[in-house]
Amino acid sequence: MKMSRRMFLRSSAAGSAAIVTGSFADRAFATSDTVAIASLHDLSGPLNIYGVPSNLCMQVAVDEINAAGGLLGKKVDLKAYDTQSDVNKNPQYAQKAILSDRAVMIQGAMTGAAREATRPVLRRYKTPFFYGSIYEGGLCEKNSFCVNTGGNQQVVPLLEWSFQNLGKKLYYIASDYNAPRNFGVWNHVVAKREGGTVVADDYYPLDVTDFTAAITKIQAAKPDIVHSCLVGGPAMSFYRQWAAAGMLKKIPIISIVFGCGNEHEVLSPDESDGITVAYNYFQELDTPKNKEFLAKVEALAGKERPYINGDAFGGYSGVMLWAEAVKRAQSFERDAVMAAFESKIRWDGPAGVMTTDGPTHNTTQDVHIITVKNRVWSLIEKKEQIAPDTYQAKCNVFTNPNQTEFLMPEI
Template sequence: MSISRRHFVMGTTAMALAAPATIGRAQTDSIRFASILDLSGGLDIYGAPMAETTKLAIEDINAAGGLLGREVELTLYDAQSTIQFYTQYATQAAAGDKAHTVHAGITSASREAIRPTLSRFQTLYFYNVQYEGGVCDYNNFCTGSTPAQTVAKVVPYGMEKWGKKVYIVAADYNYGQITAQWMQKFVAENGGETLDVEFFPLDVTNFGPTINKIQTAKPDFVISALVGGAHVSFYRQYAAAGMMQEIPIASTTFGVGNEQKLISAEEGNGILASYGYFEAADNPVNAAFLERLKAKLGDDAPVMNELAIRSYEGAMLWAEAVKAAGTPDRGPVIEALRSGLSYDGPSGTVTIDPQTNHCSMNVYIGELKDQEWNIVESFEAQPPADTALVCDLNANPNQSTFLFENGLEAAGIK
């Protein structure tokens, strides 16, 4: 089923409150997979590519004969960048649809809105997004990168390249606030100085006063953890002020919504970022995946980023666990996932760490040139060391908490 981004978003928005989009034949013996993402609203730049790769994963699974001789039925919900809809649809997916697994959420706020609901209904939950770390939940598998895997790489790289004085701008919610503290830790550990930290609500579009402050502070570079469509304005306004030639930018978020395609080459050239995936990842699985995606969607194929690829790989990790367990039931599937299950995907080998239910993964630093990411450094099999400071599901499988404060304290940040 091939749907362009424009038609996909418009279609799901129109029917979001009436009925979800269901892909696959409705069968009484089907294995049910639910996805809840922001396909419209301010966060659709992230959600639309994630939905495309989720669909592709389910199509690949079914094309290979399904799971255990049964078809996987995908139900897509559009949360419309609204927390209330996340809660509503998580309840519907778990209690109404009786989904075997739910892959859902983009922001940390959306994850924390639905995680307790899915835990209460004992519905297996995957969060396939890079985030600030700290979730410790037996029922929840987090496949995205965390600060110890990516922020710890891009901060010292930027300091070595540009200098040790840093100015931080970040989104004003859990991810931005906590990641900014990790940034300051890594700046200090590498002998640098954080000149200032500023936070911005997701709907802010005017960054003129902050750009003036950056000009006055004269850092060696800016680190950005800005989020969403509105915050793309920062990069446009920064370039328009002639700042890219004076004070370069590194980011922990720019590119996971394909923001590099929303600004001109001149506005983005030279930006650094670190993620668990870039399209330039040099391995045969990635090359075959991109070729297949292009053949399927043509010019409508979105640029692949960590969020999109983790959505695909998260679905595939779950599928491998169902096959290993011999059932789609939650308990045996969790046991299979926590056995150290690995999947060789477009990003490389992704392995579930049973202590944290997070992933060890390859990590890359990319530099933007003419709207394309070029990988300048790679790191293999990086563990989720930050979450491991506070989470041990082997010792305490009954945990179901978000331990970010404990994680910051354990890392010596607070």
């Protein structure tokens, strides 16, 4: 059955959370022919442009697993919760998924704020958290598994390429919350390494739509590169105003978030051509595995399906890597799955080979530097098998099993 966008915007969760006692090791799936996992994604509200395709990718993975016979003799049942672009809904629904649905894995809580609000709940109930979004890096926790790119895997290759090919003076303009500020630290790390200079760190509230003053400041600074980490619908105004000011062809824009909300499909080519980004996955990858994957996406969501970008792809890779860990562990229990994830699982998927990294609970993967023209992404350069950052050996869940705080790169 093909699923419409409207169907994806529904939350399949219902009922109130049950109060349970005893160990969560005694799961309801022990005597059931299904096993539940949960999706926490913004299927409505201003962040649904990110959440809908990510949830779709989770469903594609579940359908693929079930079509192949399921896991350990059980069908996987995806419980999709609409977190409604509300940070507070994420921990609330995480607890509900654990108590009511007996979910053995939860993925989502896409934004940094949602992730940080949700992690303590999952630690409390000893339920594995798979984080599928691109992020700034530095999440180093025993109960969490990061399956998308961290800062050193995405922003570092993009900045290295930019300093080597576009110039040495970088202007950073970003939304004002934790992730863009953490990404901003990487600008200084790589600039120092590459002999570049960050001429400005310029932050704006998420609701700003008038960037006239910002553009004037950039013009006065005369950088060689503008690095944009502006997110959300209002930030689209920056790209339109930048092009209207005649700047698109004068100073190149790079970004590690442009395209996450499929901005390249909303903006005209005159407003976006030439913007360069870095992602582990992009839909135009010309490989047999990617063609198979996209055929499954279209079979589920129809021809009007959303573009699948690098951020949304984490919905698919997270479920598939979890499934590989379950198969290796021959168990759904957290500690067994955790040990399997830590044993260097190698999965060859639509984005290339991904390998789980035991000490960091992140993944080694390929990253593609790509540029847009006429709303289509094309490859500039492929960076193969970038390992996750260890943050000067501080990120090691074996030696620091109780660590929960974020780690930051040193300038």
